[in-house]
Amino acid sequence: MTIELDPTQDPTTSPRAAEALRGLIGGHVHLPGDPGYDAARLPWNVAIDQRPAAVALPRSAAEVATVVRVAAEAGLRVAPQSTGHNAGPLAARGLDDVVLVRTSEMTSAIADPVRGIVRVEGGTTWEPAVAAAAAHGKAVLHGSSPDVGIAGYSLGGGIGWYARKLGLATNSLTAVEVVIGDGSLVRADATTNPELFWAIRGGGGSFGVVTALEFRMYDIETVYAGMLMWDLAHLEPVLREWAAWAPTAPDEITTAFRAMRLPEMPDLPEFLRGRQLVVIDGAVLGSDDRGAELLAGLRALRPELDTFARVPAKSLVRLHMDPEGGAPFASDSAMLASFPDAAVDAFIAEAGPDSTTSLLMAELRQLGGALGRPHEGGGVLSRLDAQFVTFGGGIAATPEIGARVHAEAVRLTEALAPFDNGRQYLNFAENPVDTRSAYGADVWTQLTGIRSAVDPHGMFVANHPVPRLYEGGRPTA
Ligand SMILES: Cc1cc2nc3c(=O)[nH]c(=O)nc-3n(C[C@H](O)[C@H](O)[C@H](O)COP(=O)(O)OP(=O)(O)OC[C@H]3O[C@@H](n4cnc5c(N)ncnc54)[C@H](O)[C@@H]3O)c2cc1C
Numbered sequence: 001m002t003i004e005l006d007p008t009q010d011p012t013t014s015p016r017a018a019e020a021l022r023g024l025i026g027g028h029v030h031l032p033g034d035p036g037y038d039a040a041r042l043p044w045n046v047a048i049d050q051r052p053a054a055v056a057l058p059r060s061a062a063e064v065a066t067v068v069r070v071a072a073e074a075g076l077r078v079a080p081q082s083t084g085h086n087a088g089p090l091a092a093r094g095l096d097d098v099v100l101v102r103t104s105e106m107t108s109a110i111a112d113p114v115r116g117i118v119r120v121e122g123g124t125t126w127e128p129a130v131a132a133a134a135a136h137g138k139a140v141l142h143g144s145s146p147d148v149g150i151a152g153y154s155l156g157g158g159i160g161w162y163a164r165k166l167g168l169a170t171n172s173l174t175a176v177e178v179v180i181g182d183g184s185l186v187r188a189d190a191t192t193n194p195e196l197f198w199a200i201r202g203g204g205g206s207f208g209v210v211t212a213l214e215f216r217m218y219d220i221e222t223v224y225a226g227m228l229m230w231d232l233a234h235l236e237p238v239l240r241e242w243a244a245w246a247p248t249a250p251d252e253i254t255t256a257f258r259a260m261r262l263p264e265m266p267d268l269p270e271f272l273r274g275r276q277l278v279v280i281d282g283a284v285l286g287s288d289d290r291g292a293e294l295l296a297g298l299r300a301l302r303p304e305l306d307t308f309a310r311v312p313a314k315s316l317v318r319l320h321m322d323p324e325g326g327a328p329f330a331s332d333s334a335m336l337a338s339f340p341d342a343a344v345d346a347f348i349a350e351a352g353p354d355s356t357t358s359l360l361m362a363e364l365r366q367l368g369g370a371l372g373r374p375h376e377g378g379g380v381l382s383r384l385d386a387q388f389v390t391f392g393g394g395i396a397a398t399p400e401i402g403a404r405v406h407a408e409a410v411r412l413t414e415a416l417a418p419f420d421n422g423r424q425y426l427n428f429a430e431n432p433v434d435t436r437s438a439y440g441a442d443v444w445t446q447l448t449g450i451r452s453a454v455d456p457h458g459m460f461v462a463n464h465p466v467p468r469l470y471e472g473g474r475p476t477a
Pocket residue numbers: 080081082083084085086087090103122123142143144145147148149150151152153154155156157158159160204205206208209210211322323427428461462463464
């Protein structure tokens with residue numbers, strides 16, 4: 001690779017540069033003005049208007065490598081994206097000189113019961129991987145949504161329903177295959193390219209385009225799981241009980257807490273349509289009796305709906321009822337070191353029944369347990385040093401509504417700022433943030449050094465970028 005990228009490059013030259021990609025990989029490249037460009041650039045978060053110099057839809061690792069090589073020769077950079085759930089911070093950084101490499105055509109998921117892993121391609125979403133594992137009576141560490149991309153989720157951490165028992169999903173990766181800056185395809189695991197394997201497990205999409213991932217399956221066939229639901233009028237007692245219980249709860253239970261304002265949408269089930277609710281959902285890796293014991297305090301608050309029961313593990317991929325297929329969304333999030341009574345008061349003021357907020361949800365995910373402990377042999381992000389992560393979000397039907405929802409989500413995180421741990425959980429950060437704030441200062445130099453080694457010319461553009469480290473020690477994108 002001979003082309004050194006010039007960060008001061010005039011973006012108006014990019015349309016001409018992108019012509020170099022026309023007709024590449026069987027024509028699966030779309031340039032501005034092409035009939036397929038608008039559909040190809042549309043991310044899952046449809047509120048985000050990402051306009052790259054070109055969009056490539058490779059069907060194999062070899063095609064990814066071709067796109068990376070030709071983009072480099074044309075003086076363009078490359079942004080990997082599988083679904084666009086976290087397209088906001090990527091688009092905000094500007095894509096004028098960037099080829100968006102969408103891995104959404106690379107979606108296989110194959111379980112290997114002998115090795116105890118599932119192998120997926122770089123654009124696979126969780127649902128097919130959950131199904132592949134379930135066919136062998138196993139489970140994988142998916143999150144709350146069936147159509148989140150495994151690559152982005154796992155490279156950013158990954159908090160799912162078994163997280164307090166089994167940790168971040170990124171710790172369960174056993175190998176990744178990546179097209180790096182020189183266009184070569186490399187494998188990284190505990191013994192091959194271990195530095196890259198360390199950096200990419202939590203370091204995100206700055207190191208190359210991930211074309212395949214392998215991760216552990218667990219012996220989980222059924223789970224005691226479900227949701228408890230109250231009218232929002234009951235927020236205060238329920239939140240006080242949950243917030244006091246959650247940090248001390250044993251590892252086998254993982255829950256999420258939401259104050260929700262649901263619209264009058266016809267595709268919502270009738271019992272949810274137009275309601276303002278408190279919802280606690282979660283899963284217990286234990287017997288039904290153990291589950292009942294752990295939920296006794298919350299059940300004493302007499303939820304109007306209680307669906308906790310023994311269910312097939314594969315059903316958990318829809319437990320949270322996340323929107324599927326794309327939605328316009330605006331949000332903000334923060335990690336919380338603690339959630340004392342004053343935090344409960346602040347949360348109620350922002351999201352309680354007397355608030356005028358339009359946030360669809362004000363959410364708290366229960367951390368702790370294995371999520372809080374270092375994982376032996378883990379990557380740069382093997383634990384989260386917080387008791388909770390909060391996420392406020394809502395539908396951004398128009399840019400104006402999106403701006404209002406974002407401002408309200410920021411108000412929620414600002415109200416909880418006294419309890420903030422000063423760090424970011426990058427998977428939930430849907431706006432540009434300082435990437436460094438996700439890691440300890442001690443690992444940052446190492447992380448930027450590994451970026452420099454695998455991507456010396458700064459080919460890759462990530463939503464939450466890890467910069468290169470120049471020899472003089474000056475970080476650069
Ligand atoms: C509805 C919803 C539910 C969610 N639930 C959870 C949850 O339960 N737990 C949790 O931890 N998070 C959750 N998230 C956050 C989610 O993990 C992040 O948005 C994550 O970045 C999504 O990954 P993606 O690949 O789908 O998104 P994308 O926007 O496609 O990717 C995000 C970034 O990941 C990197 N990336 C993606 N694909 C590749 C690739 N093939 N090669 C290299 N880099 C790549 C890139 O840097 C990219 O910019 C949720 C988000 C939403 C919107």
